[in-house]
Amino acid sequence: MLDINYIRENIDKVKKSIEARKADIDLEKLLKLDGERRELITQVDGLRAKRNEAARERDKVKGERVKSELKSLETQLSEIEKEYKDLMLQVPNILLEEVPVGDATQNKIIKKAGEPPKFSFKAKDHIELGKLLNIIDFDRGVKVGGFRGYYLKNEGARLHWAVLQFAFDHLIQKGFSPVVPPVINRRFALVGGGQFPWGEEDTYKVGDEDFLVGTAEIPLMAMHSDETFELKDLPKKFVGLSSCFRTEIGSYGKDTKGLYRVHEFYKVEQVVLCEADEQESLGFFEELQDNSEEILQQLGLPYQVVVLSSQDMGKKAALTYDIETWMPGRGSFGETHSNSIVLDFQTRRLKIKYRDKDGNVKFTHALNNTALASPRILIAILENFQQEDGSVKIPEVLHRYTGFSMISPK
């Protein structure tokens, strides 16, 4: 959520973001409601002052007169505020200058690292490899779990945990506080994290008002909602490990085979809360980016970094870099990481504040980035490190976690 004062004073910038994102929101209506709202507040506050005065004087007649007048204005105000708040939640974040304007075709590759392997044999995709090595079972996964279901078995199951643990440890060593968060979250956490109102249909619902989160970012952000940090307590750096659930409504027919797009997976996620300073935020953005790239480098996987265009990025982000990792089976790079600078868009919704050096209370800035998600990353590991006979060499950094260095056909 943006600050209404900011919106009033920077209409052009906000408008530009809305247009560049092709977001569907009526800014004029919002500004009109804001005006009406403030007008009513002034009237209501005046009447309340009168009411308080009457109460002090124990003036029953005056009190009763004010009361009825107040009642109707308060009703009007609460109706307008409801509409106003609804609209406020739909205004997307502003865009940083770096963001290319346009649809996904405008995404900009800014870095390439590592060399895609050249196979002297006919390379297999991870579906074939998974079957051959007896480590992934899609047929029974679908039988039991439904569409997009999967079983990871044997070395596949162990590799999955190994790679997650490796990433988790990598961030812990960098000073991030490890967290296993709740994945059933209440509505406020999803709204506050900027997942809603936009992504509600992609989110599984549990009971009446609880949801299965699509990323640990949600509970990690909401963890300190309604809290005020002292300056000395910032920055806060968290690394979360959790399961993630996504309905993938809206992507029917896309990536229907394999481990690429599944309803449930695990992810190691980095989250930072820092002072409300764009330069400081950008510094952490680089840091989170480096952390993720290091993980891929240590795994020996080729990847590229992409700046997402205005229409391809999430509404809550001001700037997003995706990392796409080389997946031979697709013959292309596939998204494995997403790094976003959010400014105070989420923290304003969640009321995560801090006291700055002048004693003023401000909303912190927030950032989040994937450290690693599995099983999607297994696609890259299996396909990039396959040998002619279908066996797969395991990256050395994982050996201490897997306990094996190679997976071979049975």
Add this chain to the structure above:
RNA sequence: GGAGGGUUGCCAGAGUGGUUAAUGGAGCGGAUUGCUAAUCCGCGACGGUGAAUAGCCGUCCACAGGUUCGAAUCCUGUACCCUCCGCCA
């Protein structure tokens, strides 16, 4: 799932219908005394109106409603916490 108790500011904690929510502690700022310690003074958040981090007004005692001229205080609903019972990995 059943029964009971509770939720007040950063923390502790008083306050069961009447103006500005006691008091203590922490933290921050200032004053003062060679230093340290001590002492004294000041400091809640949010909204509206202001050029204003000035004044003024309003709101906030878990949340949402209600009763009343007036609600932290009375009533209803919801959430959460604690104790006991039951069930359970």
